[in-house]
Amino acid sequence: MSEDQARKVIQTFKYEPKRLERGYSDRTLYVNLSDNTVKAKTISEETKDVFIGGRGYGLYYLWQAVTGVTKWNDPENEIIISCGPIAGITQYPGTGKSIVVTLSPTTGTVIDSNVGGYFGPFMKFSGWDALEVQGKAERDVVVYIDGDKGVVTIEEVPLGDLNTHVLAERLTDYYSESENDKKNISVVSTGTGADNSLMGMLNFSFYDRKRKAVRIKQAGRGGIGSVFRDKNIAAFVIKFSNVNGDLNNPADKKRINDTGIKMHKEVASMDPKQNNMRKRGTTMLTPIANDNDLLPVCNFKFGTHPDAVKITKWEDKFCHTGSDGCWYGCTVGCAKVVFGFELRTGPYKGQKVLVDGPEYETIGAVGSNVGVFDRDHILECNFYCDTYGIDTISFGTGAAFIMECYENGILNKDITGGLELNFGNREAVMELLHQIAGGEGFGKIAGQGIRKMKKIFVEQYGANSRFLEDIGMEAKGLEYSEYISKESLAQQAGYGMANKGAQHDEAWLIFMDTVLKQIPTFEDKAEALHFFPMFRTWFGLVGLCKLPWNDVVPANNADTDEPQKVPEHVENYLNLYNGVTGKEATIDDILFESEAVYNFQRVFNLKMGVGKREHDSIPYRSVGPVTVEEYESRQERYDDQLKDLIGVDPSGKSTEEKIKVVREYREKQYEILVDTVYKRRGWTDQGIPTLDTLKRLRVDFPDVVGLVKKHL
Ligand code: SF4
Known part of the structure; x- marks a missing residue:
């Protein structure tokens, strides 16, 4: 030293x-x-x-x-x-x-x-x-x-x-x-x-x-x-020196070893045929999102773009000579890296640096969502967000919101200090990022996040508050992660009901809902919005990464009863948990453990003043088309839905009239689903866990019960 x-x-x-x-x-x-x-x-x-x-x-x-x-x-x-x-x-x-x-x-x-x-x-x-x-x-x-x-x-x-x-x-x-x-x-x-x-x-x-x-x-x-x-x-x-596989002093080392050997073989044989995470990392999601109308483009207005092909392939940028596990033993190794990237802007301009990433979320946030389809821009933004300690998702989703405000005349160059924040202006995006990091200029406002920006734009710049509520992509104050949820009612609730705000790690149901159509009824969706948040919460209780659960799956997974749950991997996780702790937990046991913590977190939200139904509301942009431009970009789809789902003949109606009808229908669907999920979770119609639920889950501590009683 x-x-x-x-x-x-x-x-x-x-x-x-x-x-x-x-x-x-x-x-x-x-x-x-x-x-x-x-x-x-x-x-x-x-x-x-x-x-x-x-x-x-x-x-x-x-x-x-x-x-x-x-x-x-x-x-x-x-x-x-x-x-x-x-x-x-x-x-x-x-x-x-x-x-x-x-x-x-x-x-x-x-x-x-x-x-x-x-x-x-x-x-x-x-x-x-x-x-x-x-x-x-x-x-x-x-x-x-x-x-x-x-x-x-x-x-x-x-x-x-x-x-x-x-x-x-x-x-x-x-x-x-x-x-x-x-x-x-x-x-x-x-x-x-x-x-x-x-x-x-x-x-x-x-x-x-x-x-x-x-x-x-x-x-x-x-x-x-x-x-x-x-x-x-x-x-x-x-x-800490001398890491080895036995430091947890597990109850049954052989069980863990056997499970690990089986999984490593599976990763080696299946990953190249499936998502190829070892070569592509999570960038593999970009073309899938674009092909399925899920990639956020221009503040979540659209889900695909012709130029998206410019940001879907990354393998040639990545260094493939080492291992990219972010902890020992991770053969999935999705933590990709780019070496020798030359910076074009900012305090380190001209330096050649290492960029950890990009991940899919970063590509969506600082690329397509701000209308910039350029890999070098994404890498530059990725690097600076990381080194400045700025969340790429909140920055990108926030910048996209600002750009839509700019294009609608809510903001102008006088307000932004000369930044022309039109979609696609990568120089302006980079300058905005540097200003946020330095606490300078318009960056001081942008760095506060969408919820606070909405208030400032209404109070100081006379913006229409309803429009900002519609297009400001945050829930509970957290900026949305990078998936279009308009056609997935289950995902809308996955975002809106997540305890922490609009992040998809609790529930990622878009494919089950819209592509595979496995959860057609409200009850099916509510069951998925019970099982998956609880199961996914468990990963965060025990120290696991979710990606090896369902981004690589066994060869016969599609033939199982519930392929979306990846039953063989659930079995693996029970082997690991029981092998380490000496428990003999079943899937029901681990779901129970998660449900207890999940409900405790919901009550914690209540303690902090945000744990009720009103706080599970979401911006309409995540539910349906806000603007004429958005509606008309998917006119055939929405007109068909008017006829087939809502029973309204679209002919002779203006786009504004059709938007209104679609909106009423979609907002009602969301509220019905919220009711169904609350019921499934054992919560009141205001989204508060009942005393019976807290008791069943053994989190009926006196201070928890006292707090909940005040709100019932
Ligand atoms: S632990 Fe997860 S995030 Fe880290 S490299 Fe492995 S799969 Fe990727």
């Missing part, structure tokens, strides 16, 4: 690194940056039994930390990182995920975001099931966990540039003893964009030994990076 003379250790906490037992250490590391407290907390059996780990632990500790009036930038808000009992095993793909939980600056309620990289598993192996950070430091600090020695320090170290591509590499160098030691370091960091906006995200690093490069994965959603910087955290750094 160098530069020790400039290092100032503010607090030191020594502990006994603890061997994990069946995936758990049963303690959390608590850090308070206001008074520099560092201590261990024991996790009780009761807490473990109900909350399991990962997102469950995040919710549990955040609930204890905050009241219903706590704001994101109050010192008592916490950032909690936890990954869960399965995380860290190296025998199966996708086992290194952490979940980060905090109060979001844009939604005002809980945000949970899952992320790869090595930090979470290293934290577990260092003896901690979760890291809980509260308070605010006076100056920028690093929280350093040396899991080899059993020492936690809060320290000031020479930092320089805080943007991730510089800082993560610098801290990896700083805390490692040698080139070989770099693989034992993981850094959590963000960048100047998180300082100056509400859409800050966190980068979790891992060292790519073959390519000798620091790589990153993102906890992107909901402004977690902005909370991180508000607490004056420069970075969390962890060191």
Whole structure:
């Protein structure tokens, strides 16, 4: 380690690194940056039994930390990182995920975001099931966990540039003893964009030994990076050496090994024939989305574009010489990387850099949704969002909203400081991003997210509030991820009813609903909106990545009773869970565990003032055509629906009249589905879990019941 003379250790906490037992250490590391407290907390059996780990632990500790009036930038808000009992095993793909939980600056309620990289598993192996950070430091600090020695320090170290591509590499160098030691370091960091906006995200690093490069994965959603910087955290750094597959001390190692071997063989044989994630990463979704009218184009107006072919192929850009797993053992390896990309704009203009990505969501957000069909632009935006610590989804969806406002005369060059924010203007998109990151010009407004922009545009620029509510693609204050949901009623509810806001990780039902037509009735859709959010929540409780569940499937999957659930993989996951923990859980048991945590999160929303039916409403752009242009672009489809579904003859009607009829019908369908889902979930017609539901799920804690009773 160098530069020790400039290092100032503010607090030191020594502990006994603890061997994990069946995936758990049963303690959390608590850090308070206001008074520099560092201590261990024991996790009780009761807490473990109900909350399991990962997102469950995040919710549990955040609930204890905050009241219903706590704001994101109050010192008592916490950032909690936890990954869960399965995380860290190296025998199966996708086992290194952490979940980060905090109060979001844009939604005002809980945000949970899952992320790869090595930090979470290293934290577990260092003896901690979760890291809980509260308070605010006076100056920028690093929280350093040396899991080899059993020492936690809060320290000031020479930092320089805080943007991730510089800082993560610098801290990896700083805390490692040698080139070989770099693989034992993981850094959590963000960048100047998180300082100056509400859409800050966190980068979790891992060292790519073959390519000798620091790589990153993102906890992107909901402004977690902005909370991180508000607490004056420069970075969390962890060191842990000697990773091996047995560190979870699992109950049945053979069961895990056998399951892993079977899955690795399946990935090797099936992935090249199916999605080819190993070569294409999640970019493989781009042509599928475009072909099925699902790719967001120009603020979700359209679902396809002739120029989309320019952004669907990426294999030639990616480096294929190493492994792209974001944790050991991930043979799916979708974390693709581009080397030697020369930047054309911004503070690092002219430099050749590594770009982690792009993912499908980034391509949709900063490419098609802003009307730019150019791979180099997408890479440039991807790089700068990452290093600035800005969520690509919130940035792209926000920029698309601004562009539609600009094209409708709500904004103009006087307001934007000269930026001509028409769809397709890539220079303006890049300039907007740099301004957000610097907290300059129109970027100061754009960086606040769509919900706050809507208010500003109405109050200061006289915009029509109904139009902005229709086209501003956010729900609960979170910007939409990148799928057109107009033709999938189930996906509309998947977005609208998601606990954290409009993210698809709870329910991604578009294909089942519209392409495969497997859930035709309200009851079918409600059942899917029960099963899939609960099953998907479970991944976040135990530390798993969802992609190996259904992006690679067994050869005979289509012949099974419920191919959309991938039954053989569900069996694999039960083997992993039971193999690690020693339980003998069934699918019903894990769904029960998830349902408990999910309902607790719904009540948490209620605590923060957003857990009712009115908060499950969605912008009409995600339901149907808002404008004449949109309707007429799919006139045949909508006219047919008028005739066949609604029973109205479209002939002789103006487009505006037809839009009105379609809207009334679609909005009613949405409300019926919401009612059906509430009923299926055991909630009131206002979307509040009933006391019976809370009791059945064993989350009827006195403070939970007391809160719910006030709203019934
Ligand atoms: S499938 Fe991709 S995101 Fe998931 S663990 Fe593997 S590399 Fe990471």
